[in-house]
């Protein structure tokens with residue numbers, strides 16, 4: 064007798080729950096966005112009521128999450144072709160694109176509206192620019208067109224400390240502009256070190272990331288070229304006496320480590336991701352670097368004030 068076929072039970076994970084909506088917000092990347100935004104706010108001169116300050120940081124988090132969700136909505140086709148992203152809620156079929164789009168647009172509009180009403184117009188305007196930059200300039204316009212996508216489009220991720228600062232002061236002065244430049248110059252080594260060891264994914268999806276279009280050697284050279292620029296800019300706030308010794312020493316020490324790791328990447332000639340330990344180390348360190356640098360900025364302002 065033929066055996067009875069097993070009844071197919073749809074796994075619970077095929078249905079969206081709150082965790083899938085949360086995943087749309089790219090929560091891991093958001094940690095650093097929130098931290099740099101909070102540090103921008105804490106480093107700014109003047110006073111902000113703690114509830115308003117909390118609201119401003121929440122708006123930055125929600126807006127960053129909303130633009131991450133819009134990025135996932137727009138790129139579901141690419142995400143489906145990459146191992147790292149294939150299980151995201153939209154390509155995996157757990158959230159339908161229309162629901163994701165509605166969710167993301169509502170959050171983005173809500174975040175800007177609350178920032179405008181509860182905090183100030185300068186912070187709301189900067190928040191709007193950063194959302195539009197991530198969604199239109201990076202995701203829609205540049206990502207599929209040029210290996211410079213993350214250099215130009217990456218500026219979106221440099222806005223949070225400027226927004227945090229503007230939430231307190233209502234304006235933008237030299238220090239927040241330097242913090243913007245710091246993240247702007249940090250993004251290429253951050254991303255290209257990762258892109259080297261996940262190059263295959265981007266090649267499969269046809270995304271023109273630098274290691275795909277110009278190979279590992281050029282990418283490693285570009286990482287090495289950006290690192291001294293990053294270190295140079297990181298020291299300017301201290302040289303201009305906009306920050307104190309804690310920040311200055313942190314920038315010097317972490318900058319030296321960053322440089323040593325970038326040199327190790329440059330000296331590596333491996334093309335097999337399994338032999339890209341220097342690249343993995345630099346990527347992991349890049350995240351720690353930004354956390355510690357912004358922590359030092361706040362420590363300076365509050366401990367040495």
Ligand code: HEM
Pocket residue numbers: 091092093094095096099201212213214216217218219220221246250253254257350353
């Ligand atoms: C265009 C610029 C950028 C690109 C293309 C990029 C890309 C990536 C990718 C693909 C990952 C891998 C892990 C993941 O999918 O979560 C990652 C990790 C990460 N990125 Fe970026 N990134 C950029 C800029 C930024 C910025 C500006 C920040 C924050 C200031 C940031 C913070 C992080 C953090 C914290 C992680 C680690 C997440 C984890 O623990 O897995 N990134 N980035």
Ligand SMILES: CC(C)=CCC/C(C)=C/CC/C(C)=C/COP(=O)(O)OP(=O)(O)O
Pocket residue numbers: 092096123126127130134138148190193194197206216217219220222223
């Ligand atoms: C306040 C505000 C709106 C902040 C902007 C948020 C932000 C951190 C933007 C930086 C860009 C970023 C994380 C790109 C990720 O690349 P990707 O989207 O190509 O990554 P993926 O391959 O993982 O989808």
